[in-house]
Each structure stands twice: as C-alpha cells, then as structure tokens.
Amino acid sequence: MRLFRSGGYDQTTMRAIAEEAGVSVGNAYYYFSSKEHLVQAYYDQIQDAHAEASEQPLASETDFSGRLRGVLLAWVDVAEPYHEFAGKFFKNAAEPSSPLSPFSEDSAAAREAAIDLHRRVIDDSDLKLAKGLRDELPELLWLLQMGIVLFWVHDTSAGQKRTRDLVEQSVPIIDRMLRLTRLPGVRGVVDDIVGLIHMIRP
Numbered sequence: 118m119r120l121f122r123s124g125g126y127d128q129t130t131m132r133a134i135a136e137e138a139g140v141s142v143g144n145a146y147y148y149f150s151s152k153e154h155l156v157q158a159y160y161d162q163i164q165d166a167h168a169e170a171s172e173q174p175l176a177s178e179t180d181f182s183g184r185l186r187g188v189l190l191a192w193v194d195v196a197e198p199y200h201e202f203a204g205k206f207f208k209n210a211a212e213p214s215s216p217l218s219p220f221s222e223d224s225a226a227a228r229e230a231a232i233d234l235h236r237r238v239i240d241d242s243d244l245k246l247a248k249g250l251r252d253e254l255p256e257l258l259w260l261l262q263m264g265i266v267l268f269w270v271h272d273t274s275a276g277q278k279r280t281r282d283l284v285e286q287s288v289p290i291i292d293r294m295l296r297l298t299r300l301p302g303v304r305g306v307v308d309d310i311v312g313l314i315h316m317i318r319p
Contacts, residue, residue, distance in 0.1 A: 181244035
C-alpha cells in the first residue's frame with residue numbers, strides 16, 4: 118500500500134513489492150500470482166475490518182435506518198486511512214474488464230461478504246417488506262454502498278465529512294421509501310422493479 122501511494126498502482130511492480138517486504142520475487146509469486154491478486158487480499162482485509170466495525174451498530178440497533186447508517190459509516194471509518202491512495206487505485210478498478218473491479222469474478226468473495234453484511238442489516242431490523250423485495254434488497258444496499266464509495270473517492274473534505282453527511286441524510290429517505298412499499302398502490306411498482314432486476318442481472 119505504501120508503494121501504491123507513493124508511485125501509483127501501474128508503476129508498482131511485484132519485484133518492488135517483494136523487495137519492500139524483504140522476500141524473494143519467487144516467494145511473493147508463490148502467495149500472490151499477480152499484483153491484482155495482492156489487491157484482492159486488500160479487498161478481503163478491508164471487508165473483514167468493515168464487518169468487525171459493523172458489529173457494534175448491528176448489536177445495539179433494531180431500527181433499520183440506525184443499522185444501515187451504522188454499517189455505511191463503519192465503512193467510511195475503516196477506509197479513511199486509504200483515502201489518499203483511493204483516487205489512483207480507482208481508475209484501475211473502474212475499468213469494466215479489470216479483475217480489480219468490485220463487479221468482477223475475482224472480487225466475488227469480498228462482494229458476497231459485503232452483501233451478506235447488508236443481509237444482516239435487514240434480517241434483525243424492524244423493516245417489513247414483501248418477500249421479493251426483501252430477497253433483492255441486500256444486493257441493492259451493496260450497490261448503494263458502491264455509490265457512496267464513488268462519492269467518497271472524490272470527496273476532498275476533511276475526514277470525508279461530505280460523505281458522512283451524505284450517509285446521514287440519505288439513509289432516512291431510503292428507510293421511508295422502503296416502508297412505503299407495503300402500501301397497496303405501491304406493491305405493483307415494486308413487483309415491476311424486482312422483475313427488472315431479474316432481467317438485467319447477468
């Protein structure tokens with residue numbers, strides 16, 4: 118991570134990483150077959166840290182908005198030390214064909230762990246939803262988190278205050294919108310949205 122911050126992702130080689138770590142190049146490749154696989158380990162590490170930081174709001178809150186707010190802000194907290202590097206890294210991760218994309222097959226483990234975390238947000242909360250929407254919501258909340266990550270990458274405010282404000286202001290709106298889906302006049306639209314999700318999913 119120090120080398121990525123100082124020299125950029127593209128310019129950092131596995132040889133340089135091995136030298137910095139004090140191991141042979143062959144030993145480095147034994148554990149990580151490419152630089153991309155090394156970054157996947159970073160994904161897994163930050164996801165583990167996020168899950169650990171999320172335990173407090175998940176254990177203390179039953180209100181859906183409180184649980185979602187806590188989990189999203191926990192991500193901002195654990196990611197803050199990497200913000201300086203995020204812009205350099207994001208240009209590679211944003212490439213659709215890159216194994217570093219959060220939507221890639223290589224990122225599946227970290228992605229599924231994040232979706233499971235959002236499933237926990239819903240499961241023990243006070244939120245009542247139609248089954249079809251409830252089944253899809255964990256992935257939709259992860260997509261919301263990806264949008265917040267994109268905002269965070271570009272957020273130059275101190276301590277990423279604007280990102281934190283975005284979470285604080287948007288979560289109550291999302292909570293109200295989801296609770297409205299139980300109204301009879303809205304259920305048909307919800308079914309249409311769930312059908313659209315099924316259609317566009319690979």
